[in-house]
Ligand SMILES: [Fe+2]
């Protein structure tokens with residue numbers, strides 16, 4: 001595997017807890033790219049496709065950013081798994097229409113917003129690595145946009161079946177992060 005700009009950041013500089021978080025971010029952004037690929041694989045709705053294409057580009061840029069600060073030896077070894085999980089998380093609700101897609105994205109981005117926020121807050125508390133902090137804050141800002149866009153497009157809150165699905169998505173995200181933090 002190639003070393004990247006990450007290795008300019010001496011990995012001794014990055015505390016172990018942050019390496020775990022960045023690995024979970026890499027997993028998450030890999031999954032996010034795949035979610036939109038899954039949506040685009042299924043949906044023929046022009047509005048949905050434009051939404052997914054825009055978001056896909058942003059998630060690809062997040063993945064590039066995270067890869068640029070994660071040292072090669074700390075990368076996730078489970079990326080194929082997160083790619084498959086993300087693809088299903090995008091493709092499945094696409095079979096049920098626009099509201100299901102927007103509800104899924106709102107659930108994912110609500111999780112990701114908090115996930116980035118707790119990393120940013122810890123970096124602030126420990127006064128560490130301001131460049132990494134800024135990079136995470138930039139990603140988080142985009143995720144908040146994605147969440148708001150999905151919530152607006154969805155209109156009224158999701159009904160029972162959809163709420164249950166969103167809870168499953170949230171639970172799955174938590175499991176993935178727990179696995180990658182180790
Ligand atoms: Fe992202």
Ligand SMILES: [Fe+2]
Nearest residue numbers: 032142143146
């Ligand atoms: Fe996002």
